[in-house]
Amino acid sequence: MSGPLGPTRAHSGPLGPRRKLGSVLQRAFYGSSGKPLRFQVTLFEQRNFAGRRLDLSSDCPRISDKNFPERCNSVQVEGGAWVGFEHENYRGRQYLWDMADRGEYNCYDKWCAQADHVSSVRPVKQNDNYELTAA
Numbered sequence: 001m002s003g004p005l006g007p008t009r010a011h012s013g014p015l016g017p018r019r020k021l022g023s024v025l026q027r028a029f030y031g032s033s034g035k036p037l038r039f040q041v042t043l044f045e046q047r048n049f050a051g052r053r054l055d056l057s058s059d060c061p062r063i064s065d066k067n068f069p070e071r072c073n074s075v076q077v078e079g080g081a082w083v084g085f086e087h088e089n090y091r092g093r094q095y096l097w098d099m100a101d102r103g104e105y106n107c108y109d110k111w112c113a114q115a116d117h118v119s120s121v122r123p124v125k126q127n128d129n130y131e132l133t134a135a
Contacts, residue, residue: 038057040057041123043121049074059121060120075111081124084111089120090120093113096111
């Protein structure tokens with residue numbers, strides 16, 4: 001195969017062919033249809049998408065203001081990519097939730113959290129300067 005910079009080869013890793021970052025980001029913002037996705041995420045109080053739920057389609061600096069406990073054990077992403085924050089007003093540890101694996105995170109350890117504490121959430125928008133930083 002030949003590309004604009006000469007011959008190219010497909011690379012594969014231990015889990016199969018590597019995906020290009022651009023295609024992953026494009027899918028997060030546009031899905032498979034190529035049309036912009038509607039941002040939508042649902043937080044669940046209990047594991048395996050059970051218990052009280054909170055549906056969001058925009059920034060939420062304090063989920064406690066929505067009468068939802070700061071205890072979040074599972075997440076379902078239905079559109080876009082989202083960042084959950086350990087503390088209110090987008091502070092503390094950050095957790096990225098996207099459409100990989102159908103956007104299903106049935107337990108907080110699936111997003112590499114050490115506890116079930118999430119206090120604020122916002123979508124990752126293509127034109128914003130939201131940065132993921134180490135806690």
